[in-house]
Amino acid sequence: MKISSIRSQILVLPEADPLADTPENPNAARPIVIVRIGTDDGIEGIAVTFYGGAITAALKRAVDDLGALTIGEDPHRVEAIAAKLRAAAGGSGPAGMFTLALSAIDVALWDIRGKALGLPLWKLLGGARQQVATYASGALRRNLSLDQAVTAAGKLKDKGFREAKVQLALPGDTTPAKEVERAVKIREALGPDIKLMCDINQRWRPEQAIDIGKRVEDAGVGLFWLEDVTTHDDYAGIARVNAALATPICGGELVYGMVPFRHMIEARSVDYVMIDLARVGGVTPWLKVAGMAEAFNLPVVSHVIPEIHTHLVAAAPNGLTVEYMGWMLKLFEGTAAFDAKSGELVLSDRPGLGLDFNQSTIELYAVD
Numbered sequence: 220m221k222i223s224s225i226r227s228q229i230l231v232l233p234e235a236d237p238l239a240d241t242p243e244n245p246n247a248a249r250p251i252v253i254v255r256i257g258t259d260d261g262i263e264g265i266a267v268t269f270y271g272g273a274i275t276a277a278l279k280r281a282v283d284d285l286g287a288l289t290i291g292e293d294p295h296r297v298e299a300i301a302a303k304l305r306a307a308a309g310g311s312g313p314a315g316m317f318t319l320a321l322s323a324i325d326v327a328l329w330d331i332r333g334k335a336l337g338l339p340l341w342k343l344l345g346g347a348r349q350q351v352a353t354y355a356s357g358a359l360r361r362n363l364s365l366d367q368a369v370t371a372a373g374k375l376k377d378k379g380f381r382e383a384k385v386q387l388a389l390p391g392d393t394t395p396a397k398e399v400e401r402a403v404k405i406r407e408a409l410g411p412d413i414k415l416m417c418d419i420n421q422r423w424r425p426e427q428a429i430d431i432g433k434r435v436e437d438a439g440v441g442l443f444w445l446e447d448v449t450t451h452d453d454y455a456g457i458a459r460v461n462a463a464l465a466t467p468i469c470g471g472e473l474v475y476g477m478v479p480f481r482h483m484i485e486a487r488s489v490d491y492v493m494i495d496l497a498r499v500g501g502v503t504p505w506l507k508v509a510g511m512a513e514a515f516n517l518p519v520v521s522h523v524i525p526e527i528h529t530h531l532v533a534a535a536p537n538g539l540t541v542e543y544m545g546w547m548l549k550l551f552e553g554t555a556a557f558d559a560k561s562g563e564l565v566l567s568d569r570p571g572l573g574l575d576f577n578q579s580t581i582e583l584y585a586v587d
Contacts, residue, residue, distance in 0.1 A: 325501025
């Protein structure tokens with residue numbers, strides 16, 4: 220089997236909130252690149268990549284240029300193809316646009332492998348479990364009013380979610396008291412049994428994170444983790460926060476490639492390692508980072524793209540939970556089913572990613 224074609228396309232998807240129907244900004248949108256890699260056996264692998272923002276067209280071109288170099292290669296030789304692309308790209312890696320483009324190619328190759336072997340990706344990669352915990356994300360954002368956020372939290376609880384994430388580091392003229400009030404009110408709306416994560420999105424300084432984090436602890440909110448408490452590559456600063464708080468710290472979504480994860484873990488910055496499929500470079504390095512974290516007795520969690528990440532968290536023995544960010548759900552058919560009784564995502568036995576692009580979504584949101 221040989222790679223025979225690659226096609227890419229830009230879509231601009233709305234950042235909808237299908238989980239609680241309370242979008243932070245109804246007009247917000249996110250450009251993405253979808254990718255199809257074909258083989259001479261008729262098997263096609265699919266993938267997505269993004270974070271290009273205003274230069275998404277350049278990301279598409281990077282995918283096309285790297286993809287052209289894979290024509291004629293054996294799609295099962297994922298490592299050999301990655302090495303060829305790294306060499307061809309010169310010094311443009313190991314992060315940035317190169318890694319985002321490489322990720323899409325890597326994911327599509329794994330989709331092809333699974334389809335060729337008749338195995339779902341979660342089973343091909345190790346098959347630690349067929350269903351995984353998940354947390355509702357994107358419905359409790361910081362720009363919602365407190366009343367809106369409390370109402371959205373009640374909707375998530377009613378839908379059967381056992382885990383959910385709120386954002387603090389509120390906009391405008393915020394105070395520690397307002398931060399704590401929001402955390403307390405969301406906890407009251409969810410009840411005591413739902414795991415509540417909290418994302419800061421790098422908006423606090425370490426001393427703020429320690430101060431407000433302790434106040435939230437004293438208020439009895441019981442956060443499952445605090446995420447991205449300060450600048451993502453300030454490993455020493457994050458470690459200061461981690462040492463000062465009883466609340467576990469999560470981070471890693473903004474880390475590109477594998478090596479920075481080693482620095483983050485060795486600094487004892489985080490208790491939960493969050494891996495982003497696009498920024499790490501695809502399925503292949505994602506699994507390597509998960510293995511590195513396992514060696515340090517650390518669980519791994521995912522960042523966005525639950526449609527694909529569910530396979531990876533299910534495959535890894537230290538996979539903990541999947542971020543259920545719903546804005547890309549309408550792009551795919553065949554996604555893992557949410558079981559409201561268990562609050563978990565249940566994977567199918569369809570080969571590869573088990574996914575197809577929804578053609579009506581593509582036609583509606585295509586821009587090229």
